[in-house]
Amino acid sequence: MAKTLYxxxxxxxxxxxxxxxxxxxxGALWGFTEVSELVFDVHDGVVIDPTEERLxxxxxxxxVLHLPMQSIVRIxxxxxxxxxxxxxxxxxxxxITPFPLPSKPR
Known part of the structure; x- marks a missing residue:
């Protein structure tokens, strides 16, 4: 059986x-929601998503990520x-953080 994904x-x-x-x-801390077992894509290829890499x-x-309840938009x-x-x-x-381009020689 597959694990539940949020x-x-x-x-x-x-x-x-x-x-x-x-x-x-x-959460055990009043007013916080605990988020754990974060899931990220694992890419072994050449193409890498910069946002996924940044996260x-x-x-x-x-x-465990303890998020204040007022910061949560949706689960x-x-x-x-x-x-x-x-x-x-x-x-x-x-x-999106742009990929740095080489600068022109002066």
Whole structure:
């Protein structure tokens, strides 16, 4: 039997984060929700999603994420993992860190 998968959407520093996790529960700390067993895509190929990589760098070593209840936008139980994202809270557009291009010689 497959583990339950949750899509957790929350606000952080003016951005909307969308992460996937296997465990979501009321926290032992009053007013917080515990999110654990975060799920990230594992790519062995050449193409790497920069947003997924950024989220893995930020939350990859996190055992349990304690989110204040007022920062949570939505928690959904989903059948399969979609693409994790970081969006601007005001516009809803994805926040993408551009790949650095080589500068022109002077």
């Amino acid at each position: 899509k957790v959407t929350f606000l952080n520093a003016g951005k909307v984060y969308e992460l996937y996790a296997h465990q979501v529960a009321s 893995r760098d930020e939350f990859g070593n996190t055992r 959904e139980e989903v059948a399969r993992k979609g693409q994790s994202a970081i969006r601007d809270a005001a516009t809803g557009e994805k926040v």
